[in-house]
Amino acid sequence: MSMHSGFTRIAKWASRFTGRPLCFALAAGLILVWLISGPLFGFSDTWQLVINTGTTIITFLMVFLIQNTQNRDTEAMQIKLDELIRASRDAHNALLDLEELDEAALDRYRNRYQALAKTARDGGESDEIEDRRASAGPDL
Structure with missing residues (x-):
């Protein structure tokens, strides 16, 4: 298995998982646990740094997953549109592959x-x- 196909499989799985209500509930639960733990840690700088670092890392990784998903969706849509143009008798075939x-x-x-x-x-x-x-x- 190539690195590209491995990334694609992981990206598809991650985008499906993170787009579900369960994932949102898990993230909200994690924030709630962090908030509740504030008094335990005296609302210290380290306590704040944990959530800031965690959310920054997750956001950074999600940017790549979202871009990958959007690229795949756009490419599939372009192929479908190209086929509709090609198959339509009155369409202008010069419009095929306009995105290039x-x-x-x-x-x-x-x-x-x-x-x-x-x-x-x-x-x-x-x-x-x-x-x-x-x-x-x-x-x-």
């Missing part, structure tokens, strides 16, 4: 589609698909 383009290219596409949307809202033709449908008759 640079900002300038994305801005050009965004501006084009914003202009099409504005034209459609203003009652004009929305795009060439509508032109083809109109000229082909009511069956499309």
Whole structure:
């Protein structure tokens, strides 16, 4: 098993576990135990340092888990969208894999589609698909 697949398995398990109510209840219980133990330790600097260090470490690790989960979800969604574009007869295949383009290219596409949307809202033709449908008759 590679390090990458091991991390992915652990990240999936951790993201599923930490997203459950049980995990939240455990974290809230830990905070409650820490609060109750305050008088036992005289609310000392060490007592405060324990919770500060613990929460900092957990937050640091969770950032990586959240990013990993979001990356996987985004990649899966992009693949699904690419398949819908590819499978749709009237779709523009040039839109496949847009996420790989640079900002300038994305801005050009965004501006084009914003202009099409504005034209459609203003009652004009929305795009060439509508032109083809109109000229082909009511069956499309």
